[in-house]
Amino acid sequence: MSSSYNEPYDASVLRDGLFVEKSAFVSGAGSGIGRAIVLRLVELGMSVFGTGRRVEMLEETAKRAGGKAGTFTYKPCNVRETEAIEALVREVGEAQGIDLLVNNAGGQFFAPGTQISRRGWDSVIDLNLSAVFTVTKAAHPYLKARRGSVANISLSGVDRGSMGLAHSIAARAGVLGMTRSLALEWAKDGIRLNCIGPGTVVTEGLAVEAARPMLDRLVEATPMGIPTSVEEVAELVAFLASPAGRLMTGQLIQIDGAAHLGPGLHMIAAE
Numbered sequence: 140m141s142s143s144y145n146e147p148y149d150a151s152v153l154r155d156g157l158f159v160e161k162s163a164f165v166s167g168a169g170s171g172i173g174r175a176i177v178l179r180l181v182e183l184g185m186s187v188f189g190t191g192r193r194v195e196m197l198e199e200t201a202k203r204a205g206g207k208a209g210t211f212t213y214k215p216c217n218v219r220e221t222e223a224i225e226a227l228v229r230e231v232g233e234a235q236g237i238d239l240l241v242n243n244a245g246g247q248f249f250a251p252g253t254q255i256s257r258r259g260w261d262s263v264i265d266l267n268l269s270a271v272f273t274v275t276k277a278a279h280p281y282l283k284a285r286r287g288s289v290a291n292i293s294l295s296g297v298d299r300g301s302m303g304l305a306h307s308i309a310a311r312a313g314v315l316g317m318t319r320s321l322a323l324e325w326a327k328d329g330i331r332l333n334c335i336g337p338g339t340v341v342t343e344g345l346a347v348e349a350a351r352p353m354l355d356r357l358v359e360a361t362p363m364g365i366p367t368s369v370e371e372v373a374e375l376v377a378f379l380a381s382p383a384g385r386l387m388t389g390q391l392i393q394i395d396g397a398a399h400l401g402p403g404l405h406m407i408a409a410e
């Protein structure tokens with residue numbers, strides 16, 4: 140792994156104590172982008188609740204969040220289990236309120252459309268679109284009570300397509316449509332909803348040596364030639380939840396070194 144993919148980068152611009160007495164619900168909090176979001180929000184003073192399926196990953200996030208200004212609590216849950224995740228959102232909402240919901244849990248496999256079975260398609264749509272709706276709807280009363288906001292972690296390229304990701308792009312484009320529609324419906328409640336589209340982010344899955352050829356091609360397809368860091372995604376989430384984001388709603392913000400304008404992904408070009 141070249142060090143250029145892991146160069147230290149300080150993305151923090153927000154002030155300490157910004158989110159004291161505020162509360163967040165973050166899915167996929169045990170790794171990668173979700174963990175970075177948790178750590179930044181806690182650093183800024185928030186009480187953050189996190190979920191994901193693997194308890195040991197959530198425990199590690201809790202360990203890293205220790206000693207910071209805010210708090211991190213967690214419980215494992217599969218966001219695709221509708222009744223369980225609805226109950227968890229209610230439990231957290233009743234206990235500590237929800238000022239910020241971060242729908243970050245997600246993922247997919249890379250495959251050309253011809254190799255995606257109906258079951259594979261349904262799995263990716265379920266995780267990346269239907270579960271996002273379920274969690275967001277369940278959080279509505281708590282967001283309304285706090286005039287809160289929602290950050291949906293999406294993908295760069297949702298509005299133009301990406302090779303090898305037809306199912307995931309379809310799901311994320313659906314989330315964008317849902318985000319814009321609910322931004323209209325819930326504006327009267329003071330709730331804002333936005334999508335963040337990271338480009339290539341070198342989290343654990345992409346950092347392994349076996350994924351290196353794919354990672355190199357993803358970075359090559361990024362005009363600025365630099366992958367997105369988890370910290371800059373986290374800072375953007377915090378910015379959107381801050382008073383500075385007061386009028387930002389229904390947006391897709393792509394944080395990707397112009398990947399969404401570039402040549403696109405090419406690793407799945409040959410079937």
Ligand SMILES: CCCCCCC/C=C/C(=O)SCCNC(=O)CCNC(=O)[C@H](O)C(C)(C)COP(=O)(O)OP(=O)(O)OC[C@H]1O[C@@H](n2cnc3c(N)ncnc32)[C@H](O)[C@@H]1OP(=O)(O)O
Pocket residue numbers: 245246247248249250254255256257258259260262263266294295296301337338339340344357360398399403404
């Ligand atoms: C310029 C833009 C830059 C963008 C860069 C994008 C980089 C993106 C990176 C990330 O998203 S990082 C996240 C990393 N982690 C993951 O993505 C893992 C996520 N995967 C999952 O959570 C699951 O695999 C799943 C996709 C949700 C499926 O889970 P489920 O338990 O429902 O699946 P299965 O029962 O195992 O399988 C269901 C169905 O799917 C088919 N399938 C699974 N893998 C593949 C594959 N690689 N290729 C083709 N098909 C696959 C599987 O065969 C099953 O279908 P059937 O065989 O039963 O028809």
Ligand SMILES: NC(=O)C1=CN([C@@H]2O[C@H](COP(=O)(O)OP(=O)(O)OC[C@H]3O[C@@H](n4cnc5c(N)ncnc54)[C@H](OP(=O)(O)O)[C@@H]3O)[C@@H](O)[C@H]2O)C=CC1
Pocket residue numbers: 166167168169170171172173190191192193194196216217218219243244245246247266292293294295336337338339340341342343344345
């Ligand atoms: N890395 C990248 O290049 C990019 C990633 N993204 C998106 O950002 C988000 C975070 O990804 P990233 O941090 O990179 O990757 P990770 O694989 O590290 O994060 C995905 C997280 O989602 C959780 N998760 C997955 N499925 C479920 C489920 N059914 N129920 C509850 N939690 C679940 C996982 O935890 P657990 O397995 O324990 O359940 C994990 O913590 C995803 O939506 C991803 O698609 C977007 C652009 C680029």
